[in-house]
Every structure is written in C-alpha cells, then in structure tokens.
Amino acid sequence: LATNSIDNFEFPDLDGSIDLSLQSDDFWKKCLKEMLYIRMCEVKIASLKSEGLISGPVHLAAGQEAIATGVSANLNSNDHIFSAHRSHAHFLALNSDPYLLFAELFGKKTGASKGMGGSMHLWDGSNGFNGSVPIVAGTVPIALGAALAEKFRSSERIAVVYFGDGAVEEGVMHETLNLARVLEAPLLFVCENNLFSSHMHISLRQPHQLVSRFAFSNLIEFEIVDGNNLSDVTRKSSQLINKLRKSGGPAFLEAITYRHYGHVDWRIDIDVGIYRSQEDLSIWRSRDPIERLLKKLIQESIIDQKYVSELHEELDLLINNAIKKAESDPEPDMSDMMRNLFSGGKTAE
Ligand SMILES: Cc1ncc(C[n+]2csc(CCOP(=O)(O)OP(=O)(O)O)c2C)c(N)n1
Numbered sequence: 001l002a003t004n005s006i007d008n009f010e011f012p013d014l015d016g017s018i019d020l021s022l023q024s025d026d027f028w029k030k031c032l033k034e035m036l037y038i039r040m041c042e043v044k045i046a047s048l049k050s051e052g053l054i055s056g057p058v059h060l061a062a063g064q065e066a067i068a069t070g071v072s073a074n075l076n077s078n079d080h081i082f083s084a085h086r087s088h089a090h091f092l093a094l095n096s097d098p099y100l101l102f103a104e105l106f107g108k109k110t111g112a113s114k115g116m117g118g119s120m121h122l123w124d125g126s127n128g129f130n131g132s133v134p135i136v137a138g139t140v141p142i143a144l145g146a147a148l149a150e151k152f153r154s155s156e157r158i159a160v161v162y163f164g165d166g167a168v169e170e171g172v173m174h175e176t177l178n179l180a181r182v183l184e185a186p187l188l189f190v191c192e193n194n195l196f197s198s199h200m201h202i203s204l205r206q207p208h209q210l211v212s213r214f215a216f217s218n219l220i221e222f223e224i225v226d227g228n229n230l231s232d233v234t235r236k237s238s239q240l241i242n243k244l245r246k247s248g249g250p251a252f253l254e255a256i257t258y259r260h261y262g263h264v265d266w267r268i269d270i271d272v273g274i275y276r277s278q279e280d281l282s283i284w285r286s287r288d289p290i291e292r293l294l295k296k297l298i299q300e301s302i303i304d305q306k307y308v309s310e311l312h313e314e315l316d317l318l319i320n321n322a323i324k325k326a327e328s329d330p331e332p333d334m335s336d337m338m339r340n341l342f343s344g345g346k347t348a349e
C-alpha cells in the first residue's frame with residue numbers, strides 16, 4: 001500500500017490495448033462469447049421492457065460486461081457471489097441459465113426466484129450466486145458474513161460483492177470495509193464505478209471520483225482498472241483473488257466503466273439526467289468492451305467476421321429459445337404466496 005497521497009489516486013488509461021498474451025486464444029474466445037451473450041440478453045430485455053412485456057423495473061449493464069466476465073473467470077462455483085440492483089451480467093457470467101432470468105423477469109413460477117422477485121431478486125445457489133437485492137449496499141455486510149464463515153472453516157472459498165459507486169455513500173459500506181480488514185475476511189469488494197448514481201454524476205456527490213480511497217483508508221489492498229478492458233480486469237482480479245485464497249483478505253477492485261442505457265429500463269436518459277451528455281455517451285461507446293476485444297481478436301487473426309456472424313446467430317437462437325420456453329411457463333399460484341416464508345424460525349415450505 002504505497003499510496004499515501006490523494007494525488008496518487010489516478011484514473012487508469014481508459015484507451016489501452018487488450019493484452020492477449022495473458023491467456024490462451026480459447027480463453028478469449030470463451031470470454032467474447034460470454035460478453036456477447038450478456039449484451040444480447042440485455043438488449044433483448046430492453047426491447048421486451050419497452051414493449052410492456054416485463055412488469056418490474058430492469059437495470060441494464062450493457063457496456064459493463066468485461067467486469068463480470070473478467071472477475072468470474074477467476075471464481076469457483078462454491079464461492080459466494082453477491083450483487084445489487086444491476087445484476088444480470090453477474091448472474092449470467094457465473095454460467096447461470098438465461099431461461100431462469102427471463103422466467104423471473106416474466107414473473108413465472110420457474111424463474112430464478114420462483115417469479116416472486118423480478119430483476120432485482122435473482123438467485124442461483126448452484127453457481128454460487130447468492131443474490132441481488134434492490135437496497136443499495138444491502139448485500140455488502142452479508143457478503144462479509146459469508147467470507148467470515150469460510151475463514152472460520154479455513155477453506156479456500158471466498159466471497160465477492162459487486163456494488164456501484166453510489167454504494168460508498170451508505171454507512172454500512174464503511175462499517176463493512178473496516179470489519180473486513182480487522183478480521184481479515186477473504187472478501188473481494190468489486191466497485192463498478194460507472195460514474196453515476198441514478199442520474200447524478202459522481203463529481204456532484206463526492207470530492208474525488210475514485211472510490212478506492214475508502215479501501216486505502218482502511219488499509220485494504222486495492223487495484224483500479226479500466227473496467228472496459230477485459231485483460232486488465234482479468235489480470236488484476238486474478239492477482240487479488242489468488243491472494244485472498246492463499247493468505248486471506250480483504251481486497252478491493254475498482255473498475256471504471258459506463259452504462260449504455262440510462263439508470264433504469266430501456267431509455268438512454270440523455271434528457272432526464274444532469275450531466276449525461278450525448279458526447280460523453282459517444283466517447284464511452286467508442287470504449288465498448290466487446291468491440292475492443294473483438295477488434296483485437298480479428299486483428300490477431302484469432303477469429304474472423306464469419307466467426308462473429310455465426311456466434312451472433314448461435315446466441316440469438318439460444319436467447320430466443322430461452323424466452324419462448326419462459327413465456328409459456330405458468331405464473332405462481334395464490335397458494336405460492338405463503339411458501340418460502342420464514343415463520344417462527346422455520347421456513348414455511
Ligand atoms: C438504500 C437505498 N437508497 C437509495 C436507493 C435508490 N437507488 C436505487 S439504485 C440507486 C443508484 C445506485 O448507484 P450505484 O450504486 O452507483 O449503482 P449503478 O446504478 O450505477 O449501477 C439509488 C440511489 C435504494 N435502492 N436503496
């Protein structure tokens with residue numbers, strides 16, 4: 001932890017190149033497929049929402065895919081992953097079935113939360129996805145509990161919690177950072193700093209745009225990465241996660257990114273917000289994490305345009321099949337209302 005002055009908290013190079021030497025060609029191709037899959041699901045969700053086919057709100061992460069993909073590449077299915085309201089990418093990057101996601105968005109009995117929660121209450125225990133919740137910073141202390149349980153079991157399992165830059169404006173975030181450090185919990189904090197909390201830019205909310213300074217003030221090891229550069233995210237998260245598994249934690253990864261859609265649903269939010277300009281959006285679109293990886297893979301002759309078109313077709317079919325299957329599923333019955341509730345210390349079925 002060499003940083004001891006606020007001047008040392010610097011934005012990473014946001015236009016650097018992707019370093020393919022880190023991993024095999026197959027690894028990058030798998031990541032490309034995953035990122036494209038997530039993006040195509042998000043775009044589909046945006047259009048279903050605009051057509052009125054999804055009733056609850058959806059927070060889309062198009063533009064932020066490299067973070068979930070890069071971090072998840074270093075995780076095991078028995079790690080404990082927590083998210084917040086913008087969680088589709090985190091869910092899908094753990095190999096969770098998009099059918100479970102679509103069924104949940106449609107409020108169907110077969111959904112990831114039995115159709116009871118919608119976009120902000122996803123769950124897939126089999127892949128370690130311990131849930132999204134709408135309460136900003138709500139999962140942060142819960143993730144600490146999961147990490148501490150693993151520490152007490154002396155296992156190599158870790159917990160990861162994704163949150164946005166807005167979450168550092170909640171007191172519980174700071175209590176958790178402090179306790180995680182004091183108890184050396186194997187917890188990776190992943191801040192997706194997309195510079196906005198709802199419609200307000202971070203420069204209007206904070207004296208400095210990088211939030212890693214809160215990790216530093218708790219003497220927690222941190223890395224600040226270009227969240228739209230997949231090799232940057234993969235390398236830095238791998239270093240932090242390996243250390244957590246071997247010698248405990250915590251650690252903090254701040255990934256700078258930007259969302260293509262507005263705060264909620266399918267709109268772009270140029271006109272509603274303050275300081276979300278078309279110009280900024282164009283700059284950030286030119287830093288699209290998928291386009292950057294794709295360009296590099298084509299440049300290095302690892303894939304060609306035909307490969308990309310076939311990949312699109314394959315994913316389109318998978319997504320449409322998942323949607324079709326979910327659409328024809330039944331909704332929960334009235335009797336389901338009383339199931340899965342805690343009552344007198346017991347789960348009522
Ligand atoms: C405790 C709490 N306060 C306020 C809200 C309303 N709210 C929902 S999302 C959000 C913005 C969160 O911004 P950030 O954490 O940066 O995540 P992002 O939406 O940018 O991914 C706010 C204020 C909430 N859900 N919970």
Ligand SMILES: [Mg+2]
Pocket residue numbers: 164165166192193194195196197198
């Ligand atoms: Mg944000």
